[in-house]
Amino acid sequence: MKKYAFVLISALCLLLAGCGARSDASAARSRTVFAMDTVMNLTVYGGNEDTLRVAEEELHRLDDALARTREGSDVYTLNHSGSVRSIDAARLFARADEIAAATDGAFDVTIAPVLALWGFGENADGQHVPDAGAIAEALRYVGREHVSRGSDGVEVRLDLPAQVDFGGIAKGYAAMQLSNIFSSTITGAVLDLGGDVCVIGKKPDGADWRIAVKDPADGERFLGVLEASDICVMTSGVYERYFEENGVRYHHIIDPRTGWPADNGIVSATVICRDGIWADALATALCVLGAESAETLRQSLAETMPFDYILVTDGNAVRYTCAGFTPEKTGPYSYEQVS
Amino acid sequence: MRFTTKQLTLCALLAALALALSYVEGMFPAPLPLPGVKLGLANIVTLFALCALGAPYALAILLVRVLLGAMFAGNASALLYSLLGGLAALGVMALLVRAKRLSVYGVSIGGAAAHQCGQVAAAIVTLGSLAPLAYLPALLVVSVFTGALTGFVTGMLLGNRFLKNVAE
Amino acid sequence: MNRFPEQKPNRYDALVILVVLALALLCAARFWLAPTDGAAEVVVRADGAEIDRLPLADAERTYQNNGYTLRIAVTAESVRVTQADCPTQDCVHTGRISRQGQSIVCLPARIVITVEGTGAAPYDAIAG
Numbered sequence: 222m223k224k225y226a227f228v229l230i231s232a233l234c235l236l237l238a239g240c241g242a243r244s245d246a247s248a249a250r251s252r253t254v255f256a257m258d259t260v261m262n263l264t265v266y267g268g269n270e271d272t273l274r275v276a277e278e279e280l281h282r283l284d285d286a287l288a289r290t291r292e293g294s295d296v297y298t299l300n301h302s303g304s305v306r307s308i309d310a311a312r313l314f315a316r317a318d319e320i321a322a323a324t325d326g327a328f329d330v331t332i333a334p335v336l337a338l339w340g341f342g343e344n345a346d347g348q349h350v351p352d353a354g355a356i357a358e359a360l361r362y363v364g365r366e367h368v369s370r371g372s373d374g375v376e377v378r379l380d381l382p383a384q385v386d387f388g389g390i391a392k393g394y395a396a397m398q399l400s401n402i403f404s405s406t407i408t409g410a411v412l413d414l415g416g417d418v419c420v421i422g423k424k425p426d427g428a429d430w431r432i433a434v435k436d437p438a439d440g441e442r443f444l445g446v447l448e449a450s451d452i453c454v455m456t457s458g459v460y461e462r463y464f465e466e467n468g469v470r471y472h473h474i475i476d477p478r479t480g481w482p483a484d485n486g487i488v489s490a491t492v493i494c495r496d497g498i499w500a501d502a503l504a505t506a507l508c509v510l511g512a513e514s515a516e517t518l519r520q521s522l523a524e525t526m527p528f529d530y531i532l533v534t535d536g537n538a539v540r541y542t543c544a545g546f547t548p549e550k551t552g553p554y555s556y557e558q559v560s
Numbered sequence: 561m562r563f564t565t566k567q568l569t570l571c572a573l574l575a576a577l578a579l580a581l582s583y584v585e586g587m588f589p590a591p592l593p594l595p596g597v598k599l600g601l602a603n604i605v606t607l608f609a610l611c612a613l614g615a616p617y618a619l620a621i622l623l624v625r626v627l628l629g630a631m632f633a634g635n636a637s638a639l640l641y642s643l644l645g646g647l648a649a650l651g652v653m654a655l656l657v658r659a660k661r662l663s664v665y666g667v668s669i670g671g672a673a674a675h676q677c678g679q680v681a682a683a684i685v686t687l688g689s690l691a692p693l694a695y696l697p698a699l700l701v702v703s704v705f706t707g708a709l710t711g712f713v714t715g716m717l718l719g720n721r722f723l724k725n726v727a728e
Numbered sequence: 729m730n731r732f733p734e735q736k737p738n739r740y741d742a743l744v745i746l747v748v749l750a751l752a753l754l755c756a757a758r759f760w761l762a763p764t765d766g767a768a769e770v771v772v773r774a775d776g777a778e779i780d781r782l783p784l785a786d787a788e789r790t791y792q793n794n795g796y797t798l799r800i801a802v803t804a805e806s807v808r809v810t811q812a813d814c815p816t817q818d819c820v821h822t823g824r825i826s827r828q829g830q831s832i833v834c835l836p837a838r839i840v841i842t843v844e845g846t847g848a849a850p851y852d853a854i855a856g
Contacts, residue, residue, distance in 0.1 A: 249804055251785035264785055273786070411853045418855040435856030446851065454855040491856060611733065656744070663734035666741035673748040686835065693755065694830055700752035704745055715735040 249425075252277060256284040257391060259415025263399070266425050267408035276399050283309065283398065287391050289333070289384075299385055304371075304378045313387045313394055313498075314368055314377050320390075320502040321365040323522060327514075328506040329477035331367055333386035334359045339482075341462060341473040348464040350471060356480035363477050392417045393501025396453055400497070419453040419497050429545065436552055437489040437533055444491075444531060444539060445548040445556075453497040457504035458489030458533075474508045485511030486535040493543050494528035503528060512540055516559060567613065571621055578605035578625040582642065583632070598642070599706045600675040603649050607668055607714045615654045622646045640682040648678030664718065668711030672703035768826075770807045772800075773840045784826075784843065796837035807841060809834065 251264040252273040261280065265272055286295045286309050295307035317330040338359050340348030367383035370376065379385060387394070396412050396419040403410055409422035411430065420430040429448040436442040437458045447454060459472035459482070476483045490507035494500035507515040512532055519528060519542060529543035539554045548556040563571070585601040602625060609618035626646055630639035652674035656667040676699040683692035772780040774793035782789070787802045788810075798812035798819060806826035809819040812834060819834035819841075831842040 249783055249785040251783055251787055253787065264783060270786065413853050413855075416854070416856055418853040420853065424852065430852040433851040433854045435854060437856065443854075444856075447855075454853075456856040458856075489856070657733060659740075660733075661738070661740040662744065663737050663741050665737040666744040667733055669741065669748060670744050673751070683833065683835075692831075692833060693758075697752040697756035700748050700755070704748055707748075719735060 254280050256280040257287075257395065257415070259392075261415055262413040263410070264413075265403060265407045265410040266422075268403065268406045272403060272406050275402055279398055279402060280395055283391065283395050286310075287313075287387050289386050289388070296385060296387060299377055299379055300381075303381045304376060306371075306376050308375055309394070310377045310387075311370060311375050313390060314370060314385075316394075316498045317387070317390060317502070318365050318368070320499065320506070323526070324503070324506040324510065324518060326364065326478050327476070327509040328389065328502045329363060329365060330385050330387055330389065331363045331365070331383050332475055332477045333384040334362055334382070335475055335477070335480045336386070336473070337384075338480075339471065339473070339475065340464070341475070348471075350466050360480045363480075389505050390498045390501045393453065393455060393497035393499070396497035396501075417453070417455045417501065420449065421451060423450045434491055434531060434546075436554075439552075442552055443549045444533070444552065444554065445541075445546050447493065447531075447543065448545040448547070449493065449543075452493055452495060453500040454491060454493050455497070455500040455504045456489055456491040457508050459483070459508060460488065474505060476509045483509040483511070485509075487511060488533040488535060490515070490533075491531040492528055493530065494526065496526065499526050499528065503530075507532065516542075567617070570613070571609070571617055574605050574609050575621045575624040575628070578602040578621060579628055579632075581605065582625065582629050598645070598679070600645065600649065600672050600703070601706075601710065602642075602646070603653075603668065603671050603675060603707075604710045604713050604717070606646065606650050607653055607664070607671060607710065608717045610650065610653055610657060611664075611714070611718055615650070618650055618654075622650055640686060641679050644678035644682040644685075645675045646678070648681075649675035663711075664715040665708055665711035668714060669704055669707030672707030672710060673700055676700060676703045769844050770800075770802055771842045771844045773842070775838050791837070791839055794836065794838045796834070796839075798834055798837055798839060800832075800841060807843060808832070809841070812837070 249264055249266050250268065250270070250273055251262060254261040254263065254277045257280070263273060263276055285291065286307065288294045289296050289300065291297055295305050295310045299305040299310060314330070320328050335356065338351040338355055362380070362383035367380040368385060369378045371378060392414045396414060396417070399412055400419065400421050403421060407421070409424060410420070412419045412421070416435070418432055420432065424430055429450050432447045432449065432454050433443045434445055434447060434454065436444050437460050457474060459474055461473060463470050463472035465471070472482050474483050475481065487508045490504050492500045492503040492507060494503065507530055510518060512534055515530060515532060519530065522528065529541070531539065531541040531543070531546065533539050533554070537554045539548065539556045540559055541556065542559045581601045581604065582598065585599045605625070606618050606622055609621050626639065626642045629642055649671040653667050653671035656662055656670045676696065680692050680696050680699065768784045770782050770784060771778060772791060774791065779791065780789065782802060784802060784807070785804055788799065790797060790799045796812065796814045798814070799810050801808055801810045806824035808824045809822065809832055812820050814834060814836035816836060819832050822832045825832055825843055827843060831840050833840050
């Protein structure tokens with residue numbers, strides 16, 4: 222009997238040894254947040270439950286402060302009373318002002334009244350081509366000169382009836398805020414703010430993050446994969462919202478300088494930049510500027526705010542500048558690296 | 561396959577006993593939380609019937625037990641579990657009994673292992689996924705113990721003079 | 729009755745035990761000795777078709793299939809079913825699973841929750 226017991230026990234030991242080696246996956250936590258009209262997925266490595274809870278609270282707080290249509294929000298107050306005391310609004314405006322200056326007005330947070338004319342505002346119905354006179358009238362209140370900051374750095378003033386919409390940089394700002402919250406407590410993070418992605422630090426194994434960039438024409442396919450760390454990848458595209466009238470397609474990326482949808486062959490612009498706010502704004506700005514001006518802008522900002530881009534243009538051409546980008550050659554696109 | 565009245569009575573009794581056993585084991589925590597997987601206590605009856613009455617009788621008892629059990633449970637997939645488990649156990653045990661060298665323990669453990677394999681096969685069929693296979697190693701280890709237990713009980717039953725008389 | 733087997737265990741019985749355990753080891757090797765490097769993912773399948781895939785990181789999800797609802801809680805280490813309205817509650821009783829290849833099966837809902845290795849995960853995020 223002893224012999225059998227021995228055999229049995231040794232067999233069991235062998236079996237248990239097989240399960241002994243516990244996998245040591247690095248401690249990742251993730252949370253899904255519904256804010257800013259999108260679904261966000263936050264994944265952090267290291268850190269604790271509080272990290273994500275605080276992050277979610279911050280996202281909801283920003284959502285409340287920056288929602289243009291929510292009565293009592295900072296932006297609502299600014300747009301209706303012509304002034305507001307808000308650190309977020311002041312910071313956002315300061316950055317928006319820099320970006321508007323750098324892009325020669327291709328990105329402007331005061332474009333809202335023109336967007337509304339086209340029907341791309343909050344009321345999605347009633348999209349139509351406005352008459353030229355109305356556009357010209359609305360354009361009078363577009364421009365960074367209509368917004369100013371109080372001397373205390375917290376007050377923001379607006380020349381009514383100009384209107385401000387921080388939607389074009391809100392996600393970038395949110396990413397920067399989260400990155401500040403996380404900085405000391407985590408080793409790495411992936412913030413997916415509804416397709417706009419920021420990665421913080423490196424992967425737990427020390428490698429760069431791999432960020433797949435979607436094909437604007439086919440959500441199932443990728444343009445390629447970007448390998449990078451501490452970076453934001455933000456995309457704007459004319460395919461996101463548009464309507465057709467008399468067989469002509471009008472999209473939602475309005476050139477603040479003309480009041481008309483940008484028409485320069487850009488289908489989508491993905492901007493890769495360490496600063497989320499710049500990445501967010503530049504994605505829109507590059508759609509407005511077109512491929513040539515985009516490259517000029519990149520050269521001129523090389524010292525102060527270096528960024529890379531991936532531009533998809535009419536005729537299935539992709540122009541990209543980033544070294545860490547590997548094109549997915551199976552798609553219909555022709556790729557050209559600009560150096 | 562001819563039934564004497566005694567044998568018929570014994571078969572009916574055994575089927576009822578098997579049914580009761582499968583009901584009772586439902587009250588125990590399952591060896592592993594794979595739904596429908598059972599310890600296989602009813603194998604006591606199968607093995608006893610196999611030895612005392614023969615394979616055809618054991619099969620008849622098994623089928624009655626499985627069908628009635630499924631009717632009581634009102635669950636078609638549970639039917640597949642106990643059917644495949646039971647048939648596999650019966651088949652393997654019928655083979656092992658012929659290998660005269662094995663004691664009742666060896667036969668019973670072989671049957672218990674086959675029972676678990678059959679149940680896992682049923683789970684794979686029902687779910688259309690190989691996932692239940694992951695439970696098989698643990699179930700097989702468990703089957704060594706349940707097999708030893710059912711072997712012990714069956715051995716006692718087979719040694720019982722009253723039952724022996726009835727069977728003959 | 730000469731068909732009656734012996735009632736005393738002998739060494740041939742040990743052989744049976746060994747065969748059973750060897751079989752167990754063989755199966756175990758397939759799941760437990762598989763490379764566990766890299767991140768793991770929770771994959772949820774209903775009726776065999778994948779309905780969700782999420783990283784092994786704190787999250788809660790609810791799934792419905794075949795008229796039943798179950799709620800799962802995922803942590804950095806493991807996943808478990810916290811709530812189910814099925815009569816058997818087997819999936820809830822399964823407790824936590826953490827190892828790649830392990831799964832929780834909810835038969836009434838026909839849902840299988842598996843921990844799968846991402847292996848060389850192709851992407852950490854999808855932008856655009």
